[in-house]
Amino acid sequence: MKIMKFGGTSVGSAERMGAVSQLIPAREPVIVVLSAMSGTTNHLVQIGQQLAQAEKAPAASLTDQLEQRYKQVVAELYKQEASKDKAKQVLSTVFTDIRTCLEQPFSPAIEKIILAQGELLSTQLFQIFQEEQGIASVLLPALEFMKITQDEEPDMAFIRENIQKQLAQYPDTHLFITQGYICRNAKNEIDNLKRGGSDYSASLIGAAVKASEIQIWTDIDGMHNNDPRVVKNTYPIAELSFDEAAELAYFGAKILHPSSILPAQQQNIPVRLLNTMQPEAAGTIISSKRSGNQIKAVAAKDGITAIKIKSSRMLLAYGFLRSVFEVFERFKRLLI
Numbered sequence: 001m002k003i004m005k006f007g008g009t010s011v012g013s014a015e016r017m018g019a020v021s022q023l024i025p026a027r028e029p030v031i032v033v034l035s036a037m038s039g040t041t042n043h044l045v046q047i048g049q050q051l052a053q054a055e056k057a058p059a060a061s062l063t064d065q066l067e068q069r070y071k072q073v074v075a076e077l078y079k080q081e082a083s084k085d086k087a088k089q090v091l092s093t094v095f096t097d098i099r100t101c102l103e104q105p106f107s108p109a110i111e112k113i114i115l116a117q118g119e120l121l122s123t124q125l126f127q128i129f130q131e132e133q134g135i136a137s138v139l140l141p142a143l144e145f146m147k148i149t150q151d152e153e154p155d156m157a158f159i160r161e162n163i164q165k166q167l168a169q170y171p172d173t174h175l176f177i178t179q180g181y182i183c184r185n186a187k188n189e190i191d192n193l194k195r196g197g198s199d200y201s202a203s204l205i206g207a208a209v210k211a212s213e214i215q216i217w218t219d220i221d222g223m224h225n226n227d228p229r230v231v232k233n234t235y236p237i238a239e240l241s242f243d244e245a246a247e248l249a250y251f252g253a254k255i256l257h258p259s260s261i262l263p264a265q266q267q268n269i270p271v272r273l274l275n276t277m278q279p280e281a282a283g284t285i286i287s288s289k290r291s292g293n294q295i296k297a298v299a300a301k302d303g304i305t306a307i308k309i310k311s312s313r314m315l316l317a318y319g320f321l322r323s324v325f326e327v328f329e330r331f332k333r334l335l336i
């Protein structure tokens with residue numbers, strides 16, 4: 001089984017969805033993990049913010065705008081009336097759900113239901129598109145298997161057991177489509193794996209099914225030696241070890257969600273970063289193989305607070321560092 005994750009830009013328009021479809025191998029078993037179409041999650045975040053400020057009218061108008069965009073996508077994506085009707089039904093359900101949320105007083109749980117709609121839309125629209133192309137596929141509902149614990153860590157045993165159960169229902173299916181980013185939490189509410197979390201979903205799913213490879217398809221030809229949004233003339237790195245890639249992701253290389261390497265590394269599954277706009281490019285392969293000792297890339301992160309801790313009684317003052325770390329634990333802040 002191979003995992004192919006496509007990010008927001010890769011499914012950002014009717015045309016891009018068509019291109020993605022061409023990249024999926026015909027007969028190999030594949031789980032396709034999709035992000036929301038680009039801009040959608042940001043738009044949903046804005047709707048949530050308006051609701052949080054009890055600004056119902058702007059929230060409703062943002063919802064109308066988003067629905068208009070999706071109506072346009074539906075008009076462009078499908079040729080057959082039957083597909084258009086199915087897709088319109090999807091829009092109707094999703095946008096009714098969002099509007100129902102807007103009727104309720106704000107709560108973090110309501111906000112997360114709103115945020116989940118982007119991936120629910122992209123996957124359903126893509127599956128109808130596959131059907132129109134005559135390609136058999138099954139939509140795997142991520143909310144049935146992707147779960148986080150009370151500590152917001154993936155519940156790997158639950159994920160493994162439940163995705164296997166889902167897959168076992170369709171022994172003759174080669175192509176599965178599922179949502180990135182969304183999950184359930186310990187209270188069984190709809191939740192998510194934080195921004196950019198579809199990469200993490202792909203890696204968790206890959207680990208759960210012991211995939212042969214996890215492919216992360218995005219809008220650039222692999223991990224570059226520096227952030228191309230900041231530095232000119234960057235170039236892709238052909239090979240990285242799991243440790244190198246994890247460190248770059250953790251310290252700000254936005255191409256990967258910070259936690260997305262670990263599940264793959266634990267199962268020794270290679271992760272390949274590829275470009276949907278340039279599928280023939282080699283991209284980056286991330287594996288257990290180590291190559292060279294030289295520095296391969298530089299990453300940077302904003303919003304870091306450096307804390308300098310000094311104690312005149314450090315010598316033999318056991319328990320000092322424990323008290324420092326306990327403060328971070330109490331406030332659930334990361335220490336890097």
Ligand code: ADP
Pocket residue numbers: 006007008009010035196217218219220222223224225226227228229252253254255256297
């Ligand atoms: P997706 O929507 O496919 O998940 P992202 O926007 O999350 O894509 O990640 C891809 C983007 O990450 C690139 O377009 C690039 O601007 C940015 N990026 C930051 N640092 C790097 C890096 N070192 N190498 C490649 N891309 C990087």
Ligand code: ASP
Pocket residue numbers: 007008035036041042118180181194195196197198199
């Ligand atoms: N749609 C989510 C986001 O924009 C998850 C993802 O794209 O990975 O953050």
Ligand code: MG
Pocket residue numbers: 007196199254255256257
């Ligand atoms: Mg991303």
